[in-house]
Amino acid sequence: MAACAAGARAKNGVVIGIRPNDSKDGACPDLSATIVTNMGEARNAIIVWSADAVISVGGSWGTLSEVALAMRRGQVPVVALGGWRVVQADGELVPGLRYVDTAEAAVAEALHSARST
Template sequence: MVQIAVVGSGSNDKEIKSLAQEVGREIAKYGGVLVCGGLGGAMEAAAMGAKEMGGATMGILPGDDAKSANKYIDFVVVTGMGHARNVIVVKSADMVIALPGGPGTLSEIALALKMGKQVISVGGFLPWEKIEGVKFIKSPKEAVKYIFDSGICK
């Protein structure tokens, strides 16, 4: 199965959550598995979107408590490894979609690039200036279409 990570702010920004939800829906429409950090904000909205379309979701938690996963997570990975779980989110993905976020999101983008994975930035510019290797696509629909057209699913 194709696994797509969605990374982005854990805060409750309404616009980011709306984008995340649409990204989640689109991933599920293509039969992709949504991988995320399992908590709130963009992670929860993306998982909610995926479940609306009957997709599967995997949440990779930083803490020790499986119950900290949001209610749209099907498969819970409990790492107890704090920020190191960001590495696993990215490593477990065939491609990474980045929504606006803070330094946690930036760390995931940078780790993905370091691993040679493509990062698609969705929904307008990130709070940082352009980072080489990140592809900007405005619409969630177009971004996910780009991923599944890219030959990622052989």
């Protein structure tokens, strides 16, 4: 996530960090603003409901919960960069979840899909 923040900041983007704990300690220095929630993984709902698009990076359990919440919300593009491949009971990929291999492709897909909705 630090690389994502650095890349967005390098392109003059606004980078908001939503922290799970009760402190800004350890927050990425490239954040434009930091929101401290002290909500643990429950902050994932805040992230998903505040997003214009969701790009998941990697495959921790918290990431999977963000993907699930975003897919259930159904109003924003959801792009997976590495990590989880979510399948239906029949083994087919869940429709609507876009899979990409590079950060550039993830951003391009999210922007394209957000403009289309």
